[in-house]
Amino acid sequence: MNIRVLRYAVSIVLAIFVAALSFGPATGADADKELLQRACGIFKALPKAMESDQNPVTPAKVKLGKMLFYESRISIDGTVSCAKCHPMSLYAADGLRKSIGNNCKVNPRNAPTLLNAADQISEHWIGNRTSVEDQAKQSVIGPPAFGMVKYEDVEKRLKEYAEYVSMFKEAFPADKQSVTVDNFAKAIGAFERTLVTPAAFDEYLRGDGKAIDQDQKTGLKTFMDMGCAGCHSGAFVGGQMYQKFGIVEPYWKYTKSGQIDEGRFAVSKVEADKYVFKVPILRNVEKTPPYFHDGSVDKLEDAVIIMGKVQLGRDITGQQTSAIVAFLKSLTGKIPDDALIIPVLPSIE
């Protein structure tokens, strides 16, 4: 048993132990209070924005970043923008098993939502993007994404639009050369750092016991009791660690994964990273099917049951599944109004 699995086992045992402690005689208001206290020890309400010292969020960057988010004319075939795989209408995911990039190229994995995504340990399923800025930057030359060959070609295209040139200057006043792919990435990153979607669960964590209903409370308790919260914790209910997908049994036994994905092993080439993926955030999970790194599962109920089997070695009952799903729905939040307003893009003068 390697250290990672050992650490995982210990965290599950601890979670169950803590859960057992709370199986006391508490009822009604006491039980409610206990549940909230316990939840506050594991989860956190969402921040207002996902700030970064490396890329402070400014209005000028956000405005430019939102425009660039919709800019398809900087992709090799003119069809790919960030919004293609992350449309706001579908909670910044695309509803596909795997996203389709330029010239119909299939991306290796399912497009995760960009909402609440900027404060994770890394981006992408296997953590091969260090930040949302890094993700934006690498996307433009990603062969199955925008498909551009050189960063300079992206910069050249951006410079064709006088409006962009002046907006870059305004957003990055200290830079002599402001129209760069790094600043492109920073602007998009700044926009993404505003994409926080407060939900009923945040109201609950802030002390409003009526913000979630009894089913959702039961689900929350089940989610913690079962050990789900061992990995899916914090403000984003995930996104803070890597974990093997298939601790107890191989994931492909239960998902409909046709091809086996070795996960983080592709990045690190370390044997222990085989089948290891970043634990996804569960904010808005109700709204972003299909599920898992390969989008192989359509229904949230099925995803919950499979997680029980392959991660916890447990058969989650129908009642427990319903309760957990009810809880997960309390994570569905409100997309910021500004992010729902389409920017009109410049034309060449």
Added chain:
Amino acid sequence: MNIRVLRYAVSIVLAIFVAALSFGPATGADADKELLQRACGIFKALPKAMESDQNPVTPAKVKLGKMLFYESRISIDGTVSCAKCHPMSLYAADGLRKSIGNNCKVNPRNAPTLLNAADQISEHWIGNRTSVEDQAKQSVIGPPAFGMVKYEDVEKRLKEYAEYVSMFKEAFPADKQSVTVDNFAKAIGAFERTLVTPAAFDEYLRGDGKAIDQDQKTGLKTFMDMGCAGCHSGAFVGGQMYQKFGIVEPYWKYTKSGQIDEGRFAVSKVEADKYVFKVPILRNVEKTPPYFHDGSVDKLEDAVIIMGKVQLGRDITGQQTSAIVAFLKSLTGKIPDDALIIPVLPSIE
């Protein structure tokens, strides 16, 4: 010389004759007044909405239609929605020579803007869609568009979303079966009928002589004097007739059209319809490159020069071209605020 060409020749001669009449000694304020009067005889300010007796615009239809406009999950591969080829960020066109539909299929022609599009004699370049409703309906089973095989399959997918079912009921209260492709088309059509973009030119036509500048006035005069307004007239500056593309010389001599498109002949099989296309509207033309049915020309200046050559048999000078382009920019309008707000789509419950 067939009757169509004869009619065209007469209209050009008449236009030039009328133009000659106005070459009087009028100067300054008088000339301005004359120009406005003449323009008002040829063009019209935009209506508030593009109403239809067959499909009255109601708020419930528009709300549903806007959601369906973004709905990609009813296409065969889950990637195509109306917004794919008509994104509002690019003035409801896509910036491509020819649009890309499901599974990377190339559409036969360039995607025209949907703004101000609903009051034309027909939709599509060759008039093979009778209305915006017909266009929406046929798109879902169009092989290079949404690519669905049967209308029933679209209806089945729509019915999976409880929110859509109740919205269809609300939008079409008299229908026993409200979730139908016909109503899908009516809802989208109703949304499109609101897509009117008032511009500086409308202010001018309503009597504000300062709404357009002197260059634009010169351009407007040139546009009428040259005969462009013989076809590009009315509220939409086009969209009201079919015309041969290449009256004087074949269009492919001057455009970069690799393949010859026989135009409306494909629909009618009438010899006289060879190379005949619907005269496109010029509203927002500045913002919707590339130009012509095959998107073969990138620059508006070049498109103007080519039109002079192949339609009018004239070499338009650089000065005249600049003036016409300046006038055409006065047709760039404001997209309605509501059309720029992205609807969040339902998920399966």
